[in-house]
Amino acid sequence: MRTLTNNISSLLVSDGFKAARNYVGDLTIQEEEDFKKPITQYAKSGNLNIAYQVFGSGPIDMVYIPGWVSNIDWMWACPELVRFLRELGKHARVILFDKRGTGLSDRAVKFSTLEERMEDIHAVMGAANSQKAVLFGHSEGGSVSTLFAATYPEHVISLITFGVFAKRRYSQDYPWAPTDEERQKVYDMIEHRWGCENMELECLAPSKADDPEFMSWLASYCRYGASPSAAMELTKMNTEVNIIDILGTVKVPTLILQRTGDIDVKIEEGQKR
Amino acid sequence: VIFPLKFIEFEGKDHLFWVGNTAEVLAEIKSFIMETRSTKKPVAGLETVLSAKINPSNKSISRYDMICHLARQHNGKIKHYNDQGFSVIFKGPGKAVNCALELTEKIQSLRQKVSSCIHMHEGTINNDGSSPDKCNSIAERILSQSYPGQILITQTIKHLLSGVALNLTKHNTIFDSLTIDSCTLYQVSIDNNSTLAKSFETKLPPPITFLERVLQSIKKHLDNESFGVEILSRETGVSERQLQRKIKGMTNKSPNQLINSVRLNKAKELLMLQKFTVAEIAFKTGFSSPSYFSKCFKKEFGISPTSLL
Numbered sequence: 086m087r088t089l090t091n092n093i094s095s096l097l098v099s100d101g102f103k104a105a106r107n108y109v110g111d112l113t114i115q116e117e118e119d120f121k122k123p124i125t126q127y128a129k130s131g132n133l134n135i136a137y138q139v140f141g142s143g144p145i146d147m148v149y150i151p152g153w154v155s156n157i158d159w160m161w162a163c164p165e166l167v168r169f170l171r172e173l174g175k176h177a178r179v180i181l182f183d184k185r186g187t188g189l190s191d192r193a194v195k196f197s198t199l200e201e202r203m204e205d206i207h208a209v210m211g212a213a214n215s216q217k218a219v220l221f222g223h224s225e226g227g228s229v230s231t232l233f234a235a236t237y238p239e240h241v242i243s244l245i246t247f248g249v250f251a252k253r254r255y256s257q258d259y260p261w262a263p264t265d266e267e268r269q270k271v272y273d274m275i276e277h278r279w280g281c282e283n284m285e286l287e288c289l290a291p292s293k294a295d296d297p298e299f300m301s302w303l304a305s306y307c308r309y310g311a312s313p314s315a316a317m318e319l320t321k322m323n324t325e326v327n328i329i330d331i332l333g334t335v336k337v338p339t340l341i342l343q344r345t346g347d348i349d350v351k352i353e354e355g356q357k358r
Numbered sequence: 359v360i361f362p363l364k365f366i367e368f369e370g371k372d373h374l375f376w377v378g379n380t381a382e383v384l385a386e387i388k389s390f391i392m393e394t395r396s397t398k399k400p401v402a403g404l405e406t407v408l409s410a411k412i413n414p415s416n417k418s419i420s421r422y423d424m425i426c427h428l429a430r431q432h433n434g435k436i437k438h439y440n441d442q443g444f445s446v447i448f449k450g451p452g453k454a455v456n457c458a459l460e461l462t463e464k465i466q467s468l469r470q471k472v473s474s475c476i477h478m479h480e481g482t483i484n485n486d487g488s489s490p491d492k493c494n495s496i497a498e499r500i501l502s503q504s505y506p507g508q509i510l511i512t513q514t515i516k517h518l519l520s521g522v523a524l525n526l527t528k529h530n531t532i533f534d535s536l537t538i539d540s541c542t543l544y545q546v547s548i549d550n551n552s553t554l555a556k557s558f559e560t561k562l563p564p565p566i567t568f569l570e571r572v573l574q575s576i577k578k579h580l581d582n583e584s585f586g587v588e589i590l591s592r593e594t595g596v597s598e599r600q601l602q603r604k605i606k607g608m609t610n611k612s613p614n615q616l617i618n619s620v621r622l623n624k625a626k627e628l629l630m631l632q633k634f635t636v637a638e639i640a641f642k643t644g645f646s647s648p649s650y651f652s653k654c655f656k657k658e659f660g661i662s663p664t665s666l667l
Contacts, residue, residue: 145391169376172384176391198521200450219391223375232518235404236449242396245387247375291371292378299377325520330513333627334480336401338362340390342383346371 120171122161125189128182128212130205136189137182137209141174145242146215148180148206149173152224152248153319154310156188157181163302177219182209184229186319187311195318199326203233210240221245225323235334243338248347251329268324275317280308291346361397363630364390402481406448406515408434408458409497410474412441412465413506424464432457445497451476451515452522455546458509471506475543478514495610499532500543509546516544524548531567533609538616538623540569568594569608572601576620583646587613622658625651629666636663 123138138157141147149170160166160181173179183190184202206229210218219242222230227249234244255264263271278284286303287294294300311319366386372378412421425444429436432453434446448454458474465472475497504510511519512534516526526544534541575593579585590613591598605613621643628639640651655663 147391163376165380166376169380169384173387176388198452199518200452203450217396219394221387224373238401238403243390243394245390247383248373289373290377293372322521327517327520330517331404331478334404336361336403336480337397338390338394339364340386341363341365342368342375342386343366344368344370344372344378346369347373 122158123181125158126212128208130185130201130208133185133191133205135182135185135191135205135208137180137213139178139180139213140170141177141179143173143175143177143179145177146180146210146213146218147173147177148182148210148215148218148220148230150206150220150222150226150230151181151183152222152226153323154187154307154316155183156306156309157183158189159306159309163299163306165299173221178215180209180213180215180218182206183310184226186315188309192312192315197322199229199232199328202229203236206230206233207237207240216240217242219243219245222247222249224248224250225326228326228328231328231335232331234337234339235331238336241337243340244335245340245342247342248344249341251327251332268320271320272317275313275320279313279316280304362394363632365631403449404478405481406451406454406476406478407437407445407497408448408454408474408476409443409445409501410458410461410472411443411501411504412472413470421465421468425461428457428461428464432460443501447481451478451511451518455509455511455515455519455522455524459546459548462507462509466507473501473504473506473508473510475500475504475510475512476515477512478518496532496534503530503532503543510543511546513542513544531569533569535609538619540567540573542567568596568604572605572616573620576617577624579644580621580624581642581644583644585617585644590617618654619658621645622655625655625663626659626666629663632667636667639663 123140125136125138127134128137129135136157160170170179170181182205184205185197186192190205206220210216217240220230220234222228222245224247227246228251230244230246231249231251234241250262255262255267274284282301282304284304284307286300286307290299290303293303307316310316368379368382370378375383422439425439425446426436428434429446432448434448434453434457437445437447446454446457448457454476458476462472462474477496477500479496500510500512510529511526519526525547527547529543529545531540531542533539571594572590575590576585579589582589587598587601591601594601596604601613605611605616609616611619625639625643628634628642629636634642636652637648640648643651645651645654652663655661
């Protein structure tokens with residue numbers, strides 16, 4: 086056992102890569118040096134293939150539901166994310182997946198409803214032989230997991246969300262959601278600057294705005310996550326997400342995590358639950 | 359069973375959880391996982407119910423087979439069936455709507471008419487693990503306002519259908535006893551020319567119905583102890599007598615019962631946030647004394663407000 090020290094380039098060399106270095110704060114990993122990147126497998130959701138990975142040694146299962154776009158292979162190229170995931174892996178058997186239309190899952194999808202994305206969780210849990218799991222949903226993944234928890238409480242131990250929103254479109258009774266004009270700016274960015282270094286991703290991680298290595302990974306993660314038109318469809322879909330009516334029907338223990346200064350999702354959105 | 363809800367605000371601006379104060383975020387996740395045990399008691403999930411009214415027919419046997427077949431194709435389960443109508447349960451609104459569209463078409467091809475409605479409710483489980491046959495008053499009320507050939511959905515269903523290429527037009531508004539709020543109904547039809555972009559066009563807000571006006575007025579005066587039928591009647595522009603009759607007809611509650619229900623549901627929401635004391639919430643929701651508030655709360659939900667803290 087020792088504190089791991091390695092860097093991003095070694096992460097990318099092979100599947101048998103070593104974990105990351107440059108830890109910040111008190112988040113350090115004390116375990117074996119070698120960490121095998123989990124193998125990617127496919128689960129059938131209807132007639133679509135959903136890519137998933139399983140890792141970790143904890144006594145319970147946890148499904149991570151990413152927000153917006155993702156790529157479960159390219160997650161392992163970000164030392165900060167690797168560190169986070171590996172920590173989770175000490176407490177749970179973690180199941181990662183890319184929702185339909187993104188990452189390594191089947192891309193031939195015009196657009197999908199929240200319900201279809203919810204069924205992807207079902208498919209992945211079935212394939213990974215998980216009867217009941219903690220759901221950890223980020224951003225839009227939090228909205229999907231909330232719907233899953235409300236619909237299938239028998240398969241959910243608890244629900245954890247980070248930066249979740251219940252609705253993505255301004256209205257008088259939900260004034261903290263973006264206005265149509267604000268969303269249009271996001272559409273314009275996707276249309277003209279998708280995956281470029283100047284796609285203004287700093288708003289997702291302002292504390293890393295001056296870290297070119299991280300920002301470069303984030304832009305590439307978007308490219309690996311979705312093609313420009315898929316990203317556009319997904320973003321438009323997210324604008325229409327509205328799960329307010331079902332929030333009160335979630336019958337599992339729930340933890341909602343939110344950052345006060347998050348400009349992508351405002352704190353009141355989480356409080357609505 | 360009350361399920362814990364924990365809300366944690368962190369300092370910071372990052373939307374990505376894996377940057378910024380990651381150690382703190384992880385610590386919260388870990389302790390939550392360690393503290394939370396999964397319940398052994400069976401809990402029923404959210405269900406989507408397709409209810410339909412059909413003209414009586416002497417060909418009911420072949421019709422039953424067709425409905426069973428369609429329901430199975432869309433992963434639905436027949437809950438109830440007789441000559442006048444039936445209901446099917448689904449685990450999601452998309453499946454229910456697709457089933458309803460196919461069904462309407464098939465029944466029309468038999469030169470008969472069906473009117474159907476789709477709504478969501480929280481399932482219930484009996485002590486022996488089975489689910490009870492619930493009389494579905496909301497479905498009956500929606501169906502009583504529908505025309506043959508129509509498919510009506512509630513706004514909850516509409517919200518969850520985002521991305522589906524369908525025409526949804528506002529039909530009317532009824533009272534939903536699940537959310538203690540007004541519920542707008544929409545009529546579903548297939549949109550042949552639909553493109554995704556089209557559904558994002560800004561539409562004019564639909565006109566406000568009487569029920570919506572009533573609920574808006576109640577919410578506006580949430581913390582006003584002296585709010586009652588008199589102010590409500592003035593703000594909605596109908597006499598007290600008419601108000602009694604109209605509200606009873608739409609919600610099966612008297613105006614005072616409705617005001618109380620709205621207030622108590624709001625109080626429940628506030629209690630879940632774990633930010634205020636029972637006394638603070640009582641005053642915020644227009645109750646003059648915390649003890650009277652607790653009494654009403656217990657009557658409405660069967661639990662005392664302190665048990666949520």
